[in-house]
Amino acid sequence: MAGLRIAVIAQPNRGGMWIPPLAEELRRRGHEVTVVLPPPPAPGELTNALTGRRFPVIAAPLPDRLRPVRLWRLRQTIRGLGVDVVYYHPYAVALAIRLATLGMRVRRVHRVDGALHLDSPASRRLERLLWRMDHATICCTEHVSARYGKLGCPADRRPVAYAGTNLARFRPSWAPRDRYAGSPARAEARAKARAEIGVDEHVFLVVLICYVYPPRRSVYRGRCIKGHDVLLEAWSTFHARHPRSHLLIVGGGVGEAGEAHRAELVERFAVVGNPSVTWLDSLPDVRPYYRAADVNVSPARGAGSSGAVREASAMSVPSIVSDADGLPEALDEADGWVVPRGDAVALATALDVAYEEFESDRLAIRGDQARRRAVRLFDDRVAAIRVADIIERTASAVPTR
Incomplete structure (x- = not known):
């Protein structure tokens, strides 16, 4: 499958460096990737890594409070991008994306790092209903997948893809090989x-x-x-x-x-x-x-x-x-x-x-x-391949348009 238009939508408090390797892998497969961040996408490690690789980075309102005006603006932004798939994180963004894209013919893929939101009884009751709006819930641990299973989410809708780490960046300076204790x-x-x-x-x-x-x-x-x-x-x-x-x-x-x-x-x-x-x-x-x-x-x-x-x-x-x-x-x-x-x-x-x-x-x-x-x-390149596979499979499940 090639030629998908994909929006990666995130609100990273800090970090977000899982996005560049995924965007690279999706582009390698022939897909068009746009990254949406809260306004303004200030210069920093993440935006520099994306713009340096020539990925479009745009600002859009990602409301932490579900106000109708902000949700409408977000809906217009996504509609204007003409995307086939929206891939989003974290949970606050998921709530906004689900509502903003209601009725739109896009595939929704939710990345879930942890299950903290499910530890709250009120949030758990809400998520028992709202996970159904996600066409796939990519769980970064088996624990998260099991928690969504208890909410009724079937196994094929909650695949596990471990979050990756940049092993080239986080690498001991003394490690030409994998055995070096006592050197x-x-x-x-x-x-x-x-x-x-x-x-x-x-x-x-x-x-x-x-x-x-x-x-x-x-x-x-x-x-x-x-x-x-x-x-x-x-x-x-x-x-x-x-x-x-x-x-x-x-x-x-x-x-x-x-x-x-x-x-x-x-x-x-x-x-x-x-x-x-x-x-x-x-x-x-x-x-x-x-x-x-x-x-x-x-x-x-x-x-x-x-x-x-x-x-x-x-x-x-x-x-x-x-x-x-x-x-x-x-x-x-x-x-x-x-x-x-x-x-x-x-x-x-x-x-x-x-x-x-x-x-x-x-x-x-x-x-x-x-x-x-x-x-x-935990190689982030392997993680990107796994997530890209899931996105393609989710996009091909039914026609996107």
């Missing part, structure tokens, strides 16, 4: 990264790279969605047992509410003045911190497509994750550990185990296993 080049790169960020070379370094989302009353009883509080509680116990350790958190708050929650966490856990904890704001390039790290932690109560775990794995860093949503799918027993969500005691115990492997020089081998798994499962 002098690795030790040199690690020492250089430690020097650049000001962490002692001999310290056990734990990283959490994640934005701080504001708590929601409708889910997790208003507690921290990404589990920063769980890690900070576990850290006080763990560091008391292993003082030769340091926790590095990278990530600011999402919006004013997220930043206010971050400030509350900093105060509650006395982060300021604690020499064992460093908390940095969001940064455009997190690779230096993965190069320096010994283990990555993702202690979320609710998770999406495990982007930080995939990036850490690609950088040969093993992970400790909670059992939230699809996080356990990002690793196996050879390259990391899974602990119950919200359980600070279990997390501290897992850190103890990782520390023992750090002391015995076995942790780097686990990191190599993580890299091999990432290469096998």
Whole structure:
């Protein structure tokens, strides 16, 4: 199949770098791709990557509130593009696209990273009805697919396509091959990264790279969605047992509410003045911190497509994750550990185990296993092929015009 006109419509708070490889794959197959972003599509990594590859990027209202005037403007934008398929993400955009394209002869393909919206009883009841407006729901984990299955969505309408990672970008500088634990080049790169960020070379370094989302009353009883509080509680116990350790958190708050929650966490856990904890704001390039790290932690109560775990794995860093949503799918027993969500005691115990492997020089081998798994499962080029296949299959199911 060739000659489809496809609109990729997204509202990435940050990131969105899954779009360029997909657009490239669709164009390689002979399709015309337009990317629609909220106005104005400000210059940045995503827009630069798209315009540098000569993909048209246009601004359109992607309403976070379903106001009729904004939905009408969005409908006119999509109609003006004359597309056959709309591929959209995240959930707030899905609601708008479904309503804005009601009655239009377009195929709707919804990308779902995580099932956080299904943790709210009200949203779950709504989605039980509205998923039927999607001709395909591409689920980025088996967990998400299973959740939609419980809403009545048949298996052929909820295919799984793991989110990808740019393995060329997230790649250890010492990795000409996939086996390199204990190499002098690795030790040199690690020492250089430690020097650049000001962490002692001999310290056990734990990283959490994640934005701080504001708590929601409708889910997790208003507690921290990404589990920063769980890690900070576990850290006080763990560091008391292993003082030769340091926790590095990278990530600011999402919006004013997220930043206010971050400030509350900093105060509650006395982060300021604690020499064992460093908390940095969001940064455009997190690779230096993965190069320096010994283990990555993702202690979320609710998770999406495990982007930080995939990036850490690609950088040969093993992970400790909670059992939230699809996080356990990002690793196996050879390259990391899974602990119950919200359980600070279990997390501290897992850190103890990782520390023992750090002391015995076995942790780097686990990191190599993580890299091999990432290469096998999370290459963004392979992910783009899988999604492009689904889009073509969905478009060919019935005539689009």
